[in-house]
Amino acid sequence: MADVTLRKVVKKYDDVEAVRGIDLDIADHEFVVLVGPSGCGKSTTLRMIAGLEDITDGDIMIGGDVVNDVPPKDRDIAMVFQNYALYPHMTVAENMSFGLRLKRYPKAEIKTRIDEAARMLDIVELVDRKPKQLSGGQRQRVAMGRAIVRNPKVFLFDEPLSNLDAKLRVQMRIEIKKVHQKVRTTTVYVTHDQVEAMTLADRVVVMNHGRIEQIGTPNELYHNPATKFVASFIGSPAMNFIPCRLEESGGKLHARITDRLAFPLPPKRAARYQGVSRTDKLLLGLRPEHITEASPHAEPGVENFDAVLDVTEPMGMETLIYFPIDGTQVCGRVNPNAGAQDGAPLRLAVDLNNMHLLNEVSGAVI
């Protein structure tokens, strides 16, 4: 087991910069998820750690050793691929033991490791089968087993759950987390699914256009996003962004949205935004759960307003509502008993204690 460090890592394909100088420190035993839209460079980064891609510039260190020119087999890593990449002509046991057999481990040792991994992954009865006799979830387990038996310094996962159906994906997600709790191997996991990133990671690395947008624990990213990209990428439904300006009225700072709609900011927030220019074009960032039905008791920082709903989506435990504010579609979450109906007016409350203010031009969270 080991820590992984990336220093100013760059990857260029001809003239295209896929990865534009990444710095990342992954601690021993840590589970780090790289997340971002397709083409953001997350897979390339993982493949560079694996040694499947050369790095154009920078350094990659595994366990303190620079591995820039070390071939994959000598980096002591194991990788799980999106399409499993099981050897079709070998049984499950042979698939799992292939790497150990190449390294000429004693037979007894190989058997012990396979048994142990098979038990951990609940595939004991499948070890003599061929991959084509297995279901998608079982193949994914075997692919993980192949990584576990190697007992490597680092696990690398490249979108391992993308080929599974939604239900199985949730199940395998839990499975991966359980395995990591048992073996504690340093893990780098790539996904485009922010839910997967949030649920699995000790720390999440959000990437966009070959750069790291933000690194943090799932809660940090959710509650304190650094940029508009992170704010909109993490969380589902996504954060609402409503164009606004700051203005002083009646001795209080307000977020002015339209001529008729302005929200007074709670004192803590007002203090934070005092220095922001009153002419800057800003965005009011609000997560859907902070726009709810109005309650009879007034709470500090919670402001009521009226809206006419476009669409409602009953989810069971809550109802998602969509309505326009000054031409922007806004999503809120209300109690299913709040009486939200398509096309009907509803009195809503917005919790400004959890608001974000973003610069519309730079996309930075203020």
Place this chain on the structure above:
Amino acid sequence: MTSTVVIDKAAPTRPVKLRSMSRDRTWALRWSYFFLTLFAVFALVPPLYMVITSLKTSAEISAATNPWWVYHPTLSNYVELLTSNQFLTFFRNSALVSIFVVTITMLISVPAAFALARMRFWGSATLATGVFLTYLIPETLLFLPLFKMFVAFGDLTGIQLINKWYVLLVIYPTLTVPFCTWIMIGYFASIPKELDEAAIIDGASWFQTLTRIFIPVALPGLIAATIFAFTVSWAQFLYPLVFTTSTDQLVLPVGIVTTLIKGDVFAWGQIMTGALLGAAPPLIIYAFLMDYYIAGLTAGATKG
């Protein structure tokens, strides 16, 4: 506009549609059976005629009786050929040439295809196309310059290759290697890239990736290429006709023609028997390996 929609949705049209579909299918089947039968007749009548003729004596062949019927069946043609040293030599030469050529071809074309399909090196794509282009040059164009080359080689080194059966081991691969390489490139290219990446991470060298992953996974392709190489070297006529002349160096197709046709006398019974016996080995090989052609060994490599 509206009326069209109404007609489209009208219930009675549905069963009619279904029936017409099954009628289409019936006609398609009839046509395919018709052409398949035609093709089978076309392909099977000559061998049948060979079998009939091979069972006749020379006297019966030249007699003006029904050529499609054997009145006095005899195995004398078979006995004569199978006990003739000459014929057995042809057979042995053919077998040796084919086995060696298949081996040489596979030893060259499998690694070549692997390199061209997987190791990205400068000019590999052009080279792959080039390999296939060499296959397009007809042997009728090549045999004269090749002959001159072997003569020159003999003059230079004193090693005389002309009129030795093993000269064919050098010549046949010019036909088999390009095509087999081409087939194998296709098979190797269809193997998902993650499979060799997984092998590399598991610690396999390029050679181990080839022998322990690619060859087993691409076995159907390998067998197809082997059958092709075998058929080409077994049935090749022009090159052995040109490069070998002594009876003890001849391969089967040339041997039958040169020894069983004496001047203008055709030993038809023996020619047919020899041709049938010569066609047997490829037939037997096809029969045994056909299952591998069909077996989808690659299924389950990745989500499919």
